Amino acid sequence: MKTAIDIYKYLPKTNCGECGLPSCFGFAAKLAANLSSIEDCPHLEDQAREKLREAVGDRTSSPGTVYEQALEVLKEKMKTVDLVKTAERLGGVLHGPDSMDLIFLNERYLVTKERVLDASGQETRPWISILIYNHLCMPDPPPNAGEWISFSALPQSHAKDKAWKGHVEEVIAGRYSGDVERLRRTCAAQGGEAIEREGSHNAAYLFRFFPKFPVLLLFWDAVPEEDFPAQCTMLLDENANRYLDIESIVVLGEEFASRLLA
Ligand code: SF4
Known part of the structure; x- marks a missing residue:
């Protein structure tokens, strides 16, 4: 199975939304996670469709079936x-x-x-x-801890760490590099609340993926003269894995990133 970035290069990149997702990258992330079907994009050229089939590999059952099951x-x-x-x-x-x-x-x-x-x-x-x-269905989640931690600090997150960085944090950083104002407008439009927080970041926004699932987005803009690329960190509540399993947290993060990019 290829990553969302591998898949993205074969997509039309028009962000038309007909696949039900707001952006081609969102679709790529879903396809990489086997959560959508190549057939959901009606705008693929035959050659791209073929390449994409090779990229996502043979499946024994259709994503729709897996999903519905x-x-x-x-x-x-x-x-x-x-x-x-x-x-x-x-x-x-x-x-x-x-x-x-x-x-x-x-x-x-x-x-x-x-x-x-x-x-x-x-x-x-x-x-x-x-x-x-x-x-x-998560059994008896405790109250939010009120302490922010990185995704990689969550128990059992190791196998998904790369996906979180590559499909969530890095795509947001790359998209808004040099354009903090646009990031601020987009965060506000997506329900983010600007917050004051000590640190060298250029933007800090609190989101609630669910009412009890807070996420803190921190963004540092690029400093070209110091060779410093833009960076984004998405912090989670210390008890986040008691509110959603790791796999679902990554899918949620990818969907959030695709909305922020759309
Ligand atoms: S992947 Fe989705 S958003 Fe992109 S072109 Fe296809 S239908 Fe449109």
Whole structure:
């Protein structure tokens, strides 16, 4: 399996959004994680499609099938979840014992044990439902610790460290190098809250991927005369892995990066 960056070079790079993601890079990240299908992009040239097939390798089952299977397993798990207690713990807004509103990446979703609907009442794409259900199924998360740590400091994050750096932090740093003002506008538009924090960074924004899943984006702009490239660090709450598994945190980070780039 190739990385998102390997896959990205074969994509049209028009960010048209017809694959359901706001950018071609977001699509590349999903494809690399086997969370979307080559067929979801209707604008691939035949040659690029062929190259892409070679890049993502042969799969024994289609991503759609894998996704849908994962979702079915989670729906079974959701049957045992007490939505009332879970909403209270995770910051959801209850409509009754069987449904709640939950903010996910600055958008509101209506969540039941059977489906997740977006603000327009449409059923969401499976990967969004999977992330939301994974979050709701985490057993007894403790309160947020209030201490920021890097992704690599999370237990069992080692295997995904490269993906977090390469698909989340480095793409944001590269995109906004030399353009802090634009980063600030984009962060604000994505629901980020500018915060004061000691340090040499040029921007600090607090996001809530979920109500109880805070993320702190720190950005240092490039200093060409000192040969210092732009850098971005996305810090997580010390208890973040009690709110979402590592794999899902990376997918969430990649989706966030693709929205920030779009
Ligand atoms: S990958 Fe998605 S955003 Fe990019 S061209 Fe294809 S459909 Fe459009």
